[in-house]
Amino acid sequence: MRDASYDGVFVVAVRTTSIFCRPSCPARKPRRENVIFYRNPSEAILAGYRACQRCHPTQTNGESPEWMDRLIANMISHDVQWLREDDLRAMSLEPARVRRVFRLYFGTSFQGFQRNMKMSRALQLLNNGADVATVADKTGYESVSGFSDAFARTFGQSPGHSSELECICIRVVPSPVGALTVGATSDGVCLLAFDGDKSDRDDAGRVSRALGCPVLPGENEHIEHLCEELDDYFAGSLTEFTVPLLLVGTSFQKSVWAALQGIPFGETFSYEELANTIGRPTSHRAVGTANGANSIAIVIPCHRVVRKDGSVGGYGGGVWRKTFLLEHERNILNNA
Numbered sequence: 001m002r003d004a005s006y007d008g009v010f011v012v013a014v015r016t017t018s019i020f021c022r023p024s025c026p027a028r029k030p031r032r033e034n035v036i037f038y039r040n041p042s043e044a045i046l047a048g049y050r051a052c053q054r055c056h057p058t059q060t061n062g063e064s065p066e067w068m069d070r071l072i073a074n075m076i077s078h079d080v081q082w083l084r085e086d087d088l089r090a091m092s093l094e095p096a097r098v099r100r101v102f103r104l105y106f107g108t109s110f111q112g113f114q115r116n117m118k119m120s121r122a123l124q125l126l127n128n129g130a131d132v133a134t135v136a137d138k139t140g141y142e143s144v145s146g147f148s149d150a151f152a153r154t155f156g157q158s159p160g161h162s163s164e165l166e167c168i169c170i171r172v173v174p175s176p177v178g179a180l181t182v183g184a185t186s187d188g189v190c191l192l193a194f195d196g197d198k199s200d201r202d203d204a205g206r207v208s209r210a211l212g213c214p215v216l217p218g219e220n221e222h223i224e225h226l227c228e229e230l231d232d233y234f235a236g237s238l239t240e241f242t243v244p245l246l247l248v249g250t251s252f253q254k255s256v257w258a259a260l261q262g263i264p265f266g267e268t269f270s271y272e273e274l275a276n277t278i279g280r281p282t283s284h285r286a287v288g289t290a291n292g293a294n295s296i297a298i299v300i301p302c303h304r305v306v307r308k309d310g311s312v313g314g315y316g317g318g319v320w321r322k323t324f325l326l327e328h329e330r331n332i333l334n335n336a
Contacts, residue, residue: 010037011057013049020044025055082140105172119154120216126162154214169218173227176234177321184222188244192296194317203295210248236332239265241299256290263304266333270308
């Protein structure tokens, strides 16, 4: 295949060699009947494949294809323009590829992504004082009624109630453990999930239902703050996050998540120790369930909980990510 534009979107495993590669790998092209595709290195490893030593597919930070970043930037800079298939071809982009990659990264069609982005922009404009006709024009709708109908389908309210409405802005960002889906409302960060893990959109849907607001692509100050702190965390210069959080869960879950935040950087607790910390020494199974329900990974460090015998145990984002995070923190402490 040897196409770098698909790097980070999936990996290619070869049944006859038990090796998986990046799509851009320069190795000899295998026969199609011997190839199987996985969304990420974790899935390939769990299926019994080992990483190629030429293209090092596990050493990816989840960066999106460069053409996709350019496309989204174009959409942001042109409020009115709706990009259609002919527009994509004029940009030397194959519409089928665009649809496939947007579905993989965002769980929605390209047109759905555009519509969601425009609704996020519309809410921002309305809350900044723009009138409905101006917002309809800036978001590419031919009539105010068409815009109002689309707005109501997204938010469940007419544009006139925009000051009462909220949305979860989400963004996909790269990291040393792959792409991360981060989300925040105006109150704080409510989502940090490992993109490509099946739970990332489950978490987003659960948080959306609990808060009663839609998930839309966009930015806000809390996402910017979180991204800055994640960069510092992975660079080794930050050991405690300060970004405001919006926790969505039961009182018991929130007590467990608060206890997780009390585990010192670079150290680990067992489930039993965590249960003792919250004064529920016989509830270590319930503590484990609450730990797994954490929708703000890394910042609320559920990766610091291990088995009683000290072994790593399971992890929603994959054991390889948990191992990476624990080793990263220990290395920072050892080199301090």
